Amino acid sequence: MKKLLIGLCACVLCFSGCGKTYEKGARIVISNPANISSVASCVSPAIVGICGEQENGESVGSGVCVTESGYILTNSHVVHDCNVITLFLSDKSTTTAQIVYEDTVLDLAILKSKKAIPYLELGNSDELEVGQDILAVGTPLSLTLVHTFTKGIVSALNRTLKVSSTKGEGYMQNLIQHDASLNPGNSGGPLINQSGQVVGINTLKISSGEGIGFAIPSKSFKSLITSFSNKINYEIPHLGVYGFDNEIATYHGKNNLGKGFYVLDISNDSPLNLVGMNKGSVIVGINDKTISNALDLKDELYKSSAGERMKIEYVQDGKKFSGVLILT
Template sequence: MNGRNNSESIWRKVLIALTSSVITGVLLMLFIPSYIERNSIQPENMNNGTADAQQMDFKNMTETQPVRDNTMDLTQNGELDVTEVASKVMPSVVGISTSVVNPDNLFESNQQEAWSVGSGVIVSENGYILTNHHVVGSDPNKIIVTLANGKTINATSQWSDPTLDLAVIKINAKGLKAAALGDADRLRVGETAVAIGNPLGLQFQRTVTAGIVSAVNRTISISTDGRENYMEGLIQTDASINPGNSGGPLINSKGEVIGINTIKVTSAEGMGFAIPINITKPVITGFIDNGKYATPYMGLFAYDKVVAQYVTQDMDLSKGVYVAKVDPDSPVYKSGVRSGDIITHMGDVEVNTMMQLREEMFKCGPGSECTVTFIRDGKVRKAEFRLENRTDDGLITR
């Protein structure tokens, strides 16, 4: 009897299990279709079938992975690595060889030419090239430009400013690759800086060095045309700059020229300097649009707070520029500005270096009506004057 009861119990359990399975299957058949319909992708989102579904999955993935978004933003912002920067700007970098005849031997039959080598950067497709004044000199006898393809072309000097150590030369050529110009006012200390030039001569032409922007608004003392001169507002970099790099571009990570390399401190390692590109933009625009540029003349020379401390030991200059010299025949002298005044604004723009003051002056151009705000004996004053065309500002260059 026990065996029979056990058999009936087993069959009863099997029957219950089968019944449960059937009921579960029926329920699934009834409810799963409506669940799928409610939660499926609607037809308007399925126009492209699998491709759109994959795109939607990628979107969801990027929303939960901000690192991928940051990488995409860098690409959108035009950030390049050093190899890409070099590839982009290299065709615009030139070698410049300049000869000067010793003026003491002008009447001798065996005149000796002194050659110097530097760099430059093409700023227009029709042959305008930006470089340093000290690369081409005040009165060059001959200027030869070597292009990236090895071709050499004679050049002529178009414009030069010894105080800024900048010059523009021109070659007779078309279809050249002009370098893109950046904004030096937006530089940040620590960002990438790439220099391209011809250190130690054409044997090492178009050498690429890289580093960072070490500092901005630096002031250094140099000798220009036999006279002491202070250069202000410079970009300092640890990218290697050597003799021959002068006149070549300093470039940011977007492949834009942010400065023109000018000098290095020979007594220290990794201390090179470049002139911010912004001051050259009105000059370049003038040549591209009109084939010439007339340098505006205000008639003063001023120092920033760093240099002013050496000139006047008792002055604590917190803002503005200290007027060191004024040409008695200049427009600004006639308007009432004198040595010892502190200029704080040109127009509505605050100025704290002579470089910034020149930049605003270059934007205005000769013939423009200008206003400077200055401080004398603790009182704020204004002076209005008309900029003239500079012929020689040697009288006000320290």
């Protein structure tokens, strides 16, 4: 759970949408994306209920399939420390899943389903606009309310929240704020745009307010999912760098920092040591892509694999440097 914020949980059961029966592993295509009710009726087959067995009980939540090969997105707090994870599919069958990735600070987990199921396409959260209609899907309060859809609008973009996790305090960045109703039962459920694409994963809401919910943006995991889906036995390469960007800096009274990733520390086994980077450097580019914040850095890293070359640009003592390293 997040400090001063309520995490959400859900379970989902049901199958077939838009009056169609989807083959296992088929991408769900929205026939009338301009009609929000048509979108709602189509996406259910890709949404799953999740029940995780823990030492002292069970955790219940929801998730959404986003690849042909059965990768499921959900929240870390739904599956953390679970020994067995069962997925409840919308055709009322069940299957098991394994955790392939977990980030307890971001509250994101990726599961691999044993069985292929219909999936939704990932949208581009960078294209969202304030005031745009969105749908949140989950099972609020009770299993009798399965596949509940709530409609809202994007209230704000790129929110940063300081939270507590199993690894201590951290920052959830670039969150999508929206006013679609979220209740216990919505954790890990998708935030869906008018084209039926997953643009976020609902994670929490402000407990002391109304209509203030947050979703992890698709940019935070789109490259990661693609690598897991397309690369055999994918593992995130080790960069070994720790730092912050200007959004986090505002929490510490530093309001005039420019764009980039500010390096606080570099591990002894980091490949950055081989290009001469030191503490206090600012990473401003990777593989000719501008690095404006921590999310940009993660996105480029998730596109890469161990053993690949990475061009890195950084500013150190007021001078700009570049180098090429081999990821480990």
